[in-house]
Amino acid sequence: MATRDHLRHEMAIRLLTVSHIDQLTPSMVRVTLIGDALEDFSAPGPTDHVKVFFPDPATGELTIPELRADGLHRPTDGVIISRDYTPRQFRPAPFGAAELDIDFVLHAPDAAHGNPKDPAGGGPASAWAAAAHPGDEIAVAGPRGSHLAPRDVSEAVLIADETALPAFTRWLDLLPASTRITALLDVADEEVEPYLTSEQLKRASVEWLYREDGPGQLDEAVRSLDFAPDVYVWAAGEASSLVPVRRYLKHDAGLRPDQLDVQGYWKRGIVNRDHHEPIDPSDPD
Template sequence: MNSLPIWLLHVSRTEQITPHMARITLTGDDVRGFSLEEADQQVKLYFPRPGQSRPVLPEVTETTDLTTWYQAYGAIPEDERPWMRSYTIRAHDPATNSLTFDFVLHRHAGPATRWAMNAREGDCLGVFGPTDYFARPKPLSSSVEEADWVLLAGDDAAVPGMATIIESLPPGKRAFAFVEVQDAADEQPFTTGADLTTTWLHRGAAEPGHSEALAETVRAATLPDGEGFAWIAGEAGLVRRIRRHLVDDRGLPKSRIEFSGYWRLKLTQDDAPTPEDLAEAQERLAEAQAQSS
């Protein structure tokens, strides 16, 4: 057994579920015995460079630790080093030892989109996780159960994670989902026993991240009394604006908001963090330390 959960899995199925989202299932013996205990469980995916049949990753042994592995990963020549991106596990099927991921097919294709658009049965992908290294200070399920109502807001990239949360909501839990996609063809049905109200927003021809419809709709929304919990994900700047509104205008404590800037306008995960990214990271660290103390 590897000391780090780093797997090489292979494509077993591809499906186009909306015009701008592909669903890809990966399988392999490494998934055997795995259990998905929390919704919105993120992992790192490693995409092979052009000409590679599999991503070039450092060897993992029983004694390999996280720091040593990442140092070895960083030492791989840049033109050989796999692209790394964060993704949410959409589903896990223990009967077939498989994990499923949903990929947004962006107009300006990056490495993940290019891989997803061309994925074929047998193609190889690296997966790091799930692991406690990426775990939340407080389980998402606990935050949801403690709340009287739940607000979820995000763009296309947030749909897979949002869907797993909605599916896991307790029966009857009051919940509000605000989702921005390109048009009605990109809407997806959510399955839940919760008391869910979903508002779909269509940005049309506008570039992702440039529309203010999602932020404006959340600002105008009527929310119930009681203790709320919010989950926000998508373009980093949009996420920050919605979070600022919930804290400053709605009085929602920061400890009751979970937020993730999945992507950044004109930047990728390969680019250096901005001052806003660094400030956000410091705030996350402070909140994690406060919750663990």
């Protein structure tokens, strides 16, 4: 049985400042945040997420909920704009400022929505990240909890599109060194490849699937795999494309619920989808 321990964290909303920005690929940037509020930050799980609050593009005003003893309270005015993101890396600093890295896709990762190189295809979060400068302020809430990586699997299969690459790299960091990892990365084209370091590429057997080469590649790649009895499979990305993947793994490959975690990080035509929603309501867990 693949066991993932669960930790709870005290809720916090942290006002943070952009320290610097790194261009990772033509379509992805890493924003490094600093602030005294990071002192007690913790995100030890590979799929942890925080809610990031962005300024209103129309006014530049950053509006965030107020955290009270009885929970979160929405302010009476102002526009709240938030999205969920994986905290890519947190570096506590006993001698200096703690740093939190969050990686952003600068445009919609679905090439069917227009030119995949055009940042204008993204929403307010990617627009903010594309224009961010040191000194800009945003707020980060959470994480509320952490599901740790399983400690008792000999083999893991990890499936991700661009939006899930930060979580994918956290899996590489946090799975036991003895776990053999197979990765299927469903991305627009080869320009995404520099996101992974040479060390990360050595950690897993990676197959790049380029959507510009045509549909159906992910399904075919998943069906071609042989699964060990104790395999753990994690998949995240566009919800609709992962429905047939989940159905195959659950029903045809016969994976148990504790061996399978499929998350829809976004969905075509849906703005700010809650990734906690069932990926396939007709076939719940």
